[in-house]
Amino acid sequence: MTVDYLIVGCGLAGVHFCHTLKQNQKSFVVFDNGSQQSSTVAGGLYNPVVLKRFTPVWKSDEQLTLAAQVYPDLERLLAVKLDYKLPVKRLFHSVEEQNNWFVAADKYGLQKYLSPNIISNTNSSITAPYGLGEVLHTGRIDTDGLISSFKQYVADAFIAEAFDYDSLQLLENSVSYKGIKAKNVVFAEGFGLKKNPYFNTLPLNGTKGELLTIHAPDLNIDFVLKSNAFLIPLGADLYKLGATYNWTDKTNRPSEAGKTELLTKVKTFLNCDFNLVGHEAGIRPTVKDRRPLVGQHSSHKALYVLNGLGTRGVMIAPYVAQQLFNFIEKHAALDPEINIARFTA
Incomplete structure (x- = not known):
């Protein structure tokens, strides 16, 4: 051949x-x-903003433009739904973070991706006294x-x-x-x-990442929630919770430490009951x-x-x-x- x-x-x-x-x-x-x-x-997120520092992702414009052509092509070719358009909402932890968001939303390269409005939280299942900021042109690919x-x-x-x-x-x-x-x-x-x-x-280098899947019937959100961890809605009250970053463990095995870290983090901003239904791990090819x-x-x-x-x-x-x-x-x-x-x- x-x-x-x-x-x-x-x-x-x-x-x-x-x-x-x-x-x-x-x-x-x-x-x-x-x-x-x-x-x-x-997690499969596409998001043009580094939400820890409110800075643009490397070559985000070029990448998103191309992705907007390629993923619909793949959906037609494979006859499957892959691209789920979801806003990402960043939970603020202080007035200072709100101010940093306003400054970032006015910067060249970020204006089209960061909504300048602070969203008040009305969901009793989420702790967000300082509100949330919305990132535009985001979503999830079913990898x-x-x-x-x-x-x-x-x-x-x-x-x-x-x-x-x-x-x-x-x-x-x-x-x-x-x-x-x-x-x-x-x-x-x-x-x-x-x-x-x-x-x-x-x-x-390789960086181990772990993700949990939780079932949270009372959460009821149709957006990605980003705090010290992220929650991605999958439908049927299921959410991906992630992710950890471990630079020493190079195995694909889920760990108790990873699970504990994510559960500890999510309980700082989630007020509702939930059940753990899945736990996965993989080594990201990081440089x-x-x-x-x-x-x-x-x-x-x-x-x-x-x-x-x-x-x-x-x-x-x-x-x-x-x-x-x-x-x-x-x-x-x-x-x-x-x-x-x-x-x-």
Whole structure:
């Protein structure tokens, strides 16, 4: 078999790159053994504002513009609902936070994303004496639904097994792998990149994140609530509660410490009863400079990496997939902020 690409990994990065290949009539085979869970356990929020500091997310305009085209395309292609438009409301803890919000809402780059009005809280299930601020152009992507549906869509080109690096043969202008010949290999393995002999020197740190699912019949909110943790409505009185950040534990196993941390936080702003119905964990592919890892191997020119999406994968993935495709197929320059040459040069 001869194809244009071998793709290793079918999380958010892999899905968006494969989708870009399909749109451009490029053939591929994608390998994924399900070992990396950060994409499927993610909250799936797209939000153009860093709500801890009231600053714009890196390249938020470009990312949201592209995402607004790509996700509706994927919904039509896969015949599933993926994009749930939800406002994000930031709970204020003080008058100072309110004032900081007003200042931020007047800044260039944030005006279209931050409503200047303070919303008074009328929900007795929420403790918010200083009110809330609303972020615009936000929502949730059903990442689990996206990835599972996409795997079915590309079933003829999907191989559910781990990639064996030792079986990869590097030829002059192509590669060979277990009877498959390809022009290029794109490694989109998330934190699994740490085991990749070609790219494991890149500074991928990995940050464990844990999420809970709670059932709260009396909460009754149709927006994402952000305080010292976030609550995302899923329907049927279910909410995602997250997320933790652990830089030392590199396992996908949910922990008691993570559960306790999230339950302690949510009880500071939630007044209603709720039941815990789910607990998930995954390792986010985070990078020390908080930028993705995209580019070509310095010696093996048929090998590429697409990684480091961190905590904002649903926004970043369409952008970096397009960047890498244009770099390979159209010889366009990569955005220097994401190019791995910043570490290998």
